[in-house]
Amino acid sequence: MSLPEEEAGPRVPSAERLRRTRIRKRQGEPRGWRARMEREQKRFESGELPALRRIVCEQGLLSRPDGSASWMQGDTSVLVGVYGPTEVKVSKEIYDKATFEVMLKPKIGLPGVYERSREQMIKKTCEAAVLGTLHPRSSITIVLQVVTDGGSLLSTSLNATCVGLMDAGLPLNSLFSGVTCALDADGNLTLDPTAKQEKEARAVLTFAIDSTEKKVLMSSTKGTCSVEE
Amino acid sequence: MKETPLSNCEKRFLLRAIEERKRLDGRQCYDYRNIRISFGTDYGCCIVELGKTRVLGQVSCELVSPKPNRATEGILFFNLELSPMASPAFEPGRQSELLVKLNRLLERCLRNSKCIDTESLCVVAGEKVWQIRVDLHLLNHGGNIIDAASIAAIVALCHFRRPDVSVQGEEVTLYTPEERDPVPLSIHHMPICVSFAFFQQGTYLLVDPSEQEERVMDGLLVIAMNKHREICTIQSSGGIMLLKDQVLVCSKITGVKVAEITELIQKALANDQKVRKEGGKFGFAESIPNQRITAFKIEQSPIDTDDVQEQAEEIIAKATPPSEALANPVLWAPGTAQIGEGVENSWGDFEESEKEEEEIPEEKSPTTEDQTMEMGDTSVGTKNKKDETIVLSDSEEEDVIILEPEGAQKNRAETSYKQDITSKKTGSKKKRKSYSHKKH
DSSP: OHHHHHHHTTHHHHHHHHHHHHHHHHHTOOOTHHHHHHHHHHHHHTTOSOEEOOEEEEESOOSSSSEEEEEEETTEEEEEEEEEEEOOOGGGOOSSSOEEEEEEEOSSSOOOHHHHHHHHHHHHHHHHHBOGGGSTTOEEEEEEEEEEOOSOHHHHHHHHHHHHHHHHTOOBSSOEEEEEEEEOTTOOEEESOOHHHHHHOSEEEEEEEETTTOOEEEEEEEEOOOSOO | OOOOOOOHHHHHHHHHHHHTTOOTTSOOTTOOOOEEEEEOSSTTEEEEEETTEEEEEEEEEEEEOOOTTOTTOOEEEEEEEEOTTTOTTOOTTOOOHHHHHHHHHHHHHHTTTTOBOGGGGEEETTTEEEEEEEEEEEEEOOSOHHHHHHHHHHHHHHHOEEOOEEEETTEEEEOOTTTSOOEEOOBOOOOEEEEEEEETTTTEEEESOOHHHHHHOSEEEEEEEOTTOOEEEEEEESSOOOOHHHHHHHHHHHHHHHHHHHHHHHHHHHHHHHHHHHTOOOSHHHHSOSSOTTEEEEOOEEOOOTTHHHHHHHHHHHOOOOOTTOOSOOOOOTTOOOOTTSTTOOTTOHHHHHHHHHHHHHHTOOOBOOOOOOTTSOOOOOOOSTTTOEEEEEESSSEEEEEEOOGGGHHHHHHHHGGGOOOOOOSOBOOOGGGTTOOO
16 A cells, blocks of 8 residues: 555645645735746646645634534535543543544434444544543544535545644644545546546545655545556 | 533523623523524535524435325424534433424424425325435534524425426336426425523523523423414423413514514525526535634645656655554455465464564565556565565555565465466565664
């Protein structure tokens, strides 16, 4: 799995970079990035580049949880609420680190096996990123609510979780982000696929990558693909 | 997790304020909090904010066979969920008393008031009817859940469009949204709940209690009414005696409030409709205010993947097998990687393979690595330098490299894997950096 992780790696910083440039724009700092942005935009419009869909996020929108965020990638939208560190049930208590509880709520009906597996993936990713040892014998509860599913749900959930954890002010050793890519029958790569693209794709791969060492925290693959892909 | 209790001081403070006809958030006694309605990209999806209370509503439909005693009526199903996101006191998967009460009230308000024409949901009498399911998720508990939930439910129902069907003889055809425009539900009227909180045995009355006010109130009266001033449901709880006049006053206030809210809902629906028709942008992303410091948007962002190909090549060239750092279980494809002691070397026998790997740096034998193979097929690259080392790379979902320092077994391994090798890249040979960390 050495290749895809590296392959996906550089993209995250570039998304981050764009993000930062946007922030800079708002703060009125130097604007040397503009030419590059325009160039990239031009190339993107000509259809050469795969692109992430529009990202919109909002933090601290709920009053009750300690941290909350809403993250939207295109049509996919996930809302997250983070409680923690708080008291933990004795049965779940871990004496040297925090207990993570992740709940993923589907929009329609009750959570099933699919949600459970996603919960586990997100939980493991959080355990890797959050410094749980700083909060022993306490619980960190993450509640995710799917608002709209338009593809790349897992990566959206991961991104939402990260923003939510930040908003809750929990100590993290690195940030993390999720990227989903889909490979179609001809081997073309689509970043951040929509639900339709995901359905048509030969393989759908999702990675969680941390921001400091660009290591893969979690990966999930569906369908067949070769190692280089 | 338990709810933080309200202290006696806070309680007394609140009650004193109420006696002085003041409220913590600066409202008058009969004021509603601000209502904000936003719609999602799907039909039948909305978020209603009532002050800080937030409810997500989603309507879905399904073709089912009807109940035997009501063969010509569609089925309406309501499900309000108190997500733990809304308040730490809500436990997942437990039907609390409050939840049961709220769900029942919602059903009475919306189903029993016959606001939805269930007969129009019938496709084939006695065989196929639409089941309309309304899922409501409480996202943030800021008090007065029932009002927010009832608004969310009726807005989602009004916004919803079901797929069109046609019946020809016995055959039922379901049209996708591309083939035929989905049809809205037929809604007779819009019942909306309005809650009143009573304090001091009914002396003081507040409309739309907030969460803290709910905790100190003595009794609650919920009136569901439509804009024609018809009462759909009325429920008094909390065990206080209300005078006839009080109920009349409340119903008068309800009439005014319901008219306001209905107007707002209709405006919101018309607005969304207009935007959709014009092909503009809609959905939750649009409803997030731009100027807020906590909110942030980036437009569709191009990602430079030009150099990915080269990078990929480079990475392939450098590719080192994942070492112990990769804690995931090893997946060995059938028919591969039986090295070392032979058959006993079974699934994920890590210790052994690690030991063998560590021997490499001592021998200083450059090894190669292969890549490329068809999926499902394992590639095994064997390269032999100084007739000492065999490297077998089994790259499936996780790469596993097992190194066999014994030359004697080389032949065996090679012969058994030759047919599996689809391509072999001998060009790039790199020393494995990953092994230099530890000496045996």
